[in-house]
Amino acid sequence: MNRSCYYCGSVNKVKNGKTYYGKARGKCKDCRRQFVFHRQNRSLSPEQKRLIKLLLLERLSLEGICRVLAISAYHLYRYMDELYVEVPDDLNAQVSAQAELQLCCYECESDELWSFVGCKANKQWLWVAQDRRSRQIVALHLGDRGAAGARGLWENIPQQYRQQATFFTDNWEAYKQVIPAQRHRASKEKKDTNHAERLFCSLRQRCARLVRKALSFSKKLDRHLMAIMFFVANYNLSLLL
Structure with a gap:
C-alpha cells in the first residue's frame, strides 16, 4: 500500500474493502475518493x-x-x-436538388414515434426529412412538436431542398407555418408518408434508446441526439452500397 491516491496524489489513505470483482480498494482521507490498488489501464483492441x-x-x-x-x-x-x-453534419446524405422530400411529425397519441430523456415527462420529438427517391434522411431535429420543432427541422434541411423540393407531410398544423404553401402537400392519408413511417419502424427496432418500455432510455439530451445521428449516418451509408 505504498501508492498514492490516483486523484489528488495524497499518501494519506486507508484500505476500503474490495470491489465487486474482488480487487483491493482504497480510500483517500484527504479528497475522500475511492480507488483501486494496482489499477490496470486497458485500452480497447x-x-x-x-x-x-x-x-x-x-x-x-x-x-x-x-x-x-x-x-x-x-x-x-x-x-x-x-x-x-466523427458523425458528419450532412449525415452522409447525398443531396439531390431534384428530389422530393417526405416529412412527418409523430405524435404519441396515435402510437407514433416519440422519445424521452431522463423521464417520460421530458418528451423529445424526432422530426426527420427523408428523400422520397433515395430514402436517405437529409435532416433531423429533436425538440417539441410545435412550431419551434418544425422550424428547427426546416433550418437543418439543405438549401437545395428548401428551394426546390416538394414536401409531403401529414396534416400537422406546425408544417404550414414553415413550409411554403406552393410546395407543401399535406394529407391525412398514410400513403403519402408511408416511407417515413417505415423508417421510424426501423429506428424502433434497431435503436434501444427509442424503445418505449425499456430501461435503455437516454439520461442526457446530447447523447440522445448523437446516438440517433450516429445511427442515421450509418443508415444513409448503407443505402449507398
Whole structure:
C-alpha cells in the first residue's frame, strides 16, 4: 500500500474493502475518493472497436455491450464519444436538388414515434426529412412538436431542398407555418408518408434508446441526439452500397 491516491496524489489513505470483482480498494482521507490498488489501464483492441461500431447499430443496451465484449462502461463511453465526434453534419446524405422530400411529425397519441430523456415527462420529438427517391434522411431535429420543432427541422434541411423540393407531410398544423404553401402537400392519408413511417419502424427496432418500455432510455439530451445521428449516418451509408 505504498501508492498514492490516483486523484489528488495524497499518501494519506486507508484500505476500503474490495470491489465487486474482488480487487483491493482504497480510500483517500484527504479528497475522500475511492480507488483501486494496482489499477490496470486497458485500452480497447481494434477488434473490440470494430464490434462496438456494429453493436451500437443494433437494439442492445450499453450494459449489454459491456457484458458481451467484457469491457468497462468507462472505456465504452470514451470510444462512443470519439465515434459521435466523427458523425458528419450532412449525415452522409447525398443531396439531390431534384428530389422530393417526405416529412412527418409523430405524435404519441396515435402510437407514433416519440422519445424521452431522463423521464417520460421530458418528451423529445424526432422530426426527420427523408428523400422520397433515395430514402436517405437529409435532416433531423429533436425538440417539441410545435412550431419551434418544425422550424428547427426546416433550418437543418439543405438549401437545395428548401428551394426546390416538394414536401409531403401529414396534416400537422406546425408544417404550414414553415413550409411554403406552393410546395407543401399535406394529407391525412398514410400513403403519402408511408416511407417515413417505415423508417421510424426501423429506428424502433434497431435503436434501444427509442424503445418505449425499456430501461435503455437516454439520461442526457446530447447523447440522445448523437446516438440517433450516429445511427442515421450509418443508415444513409448503407443505402449507398
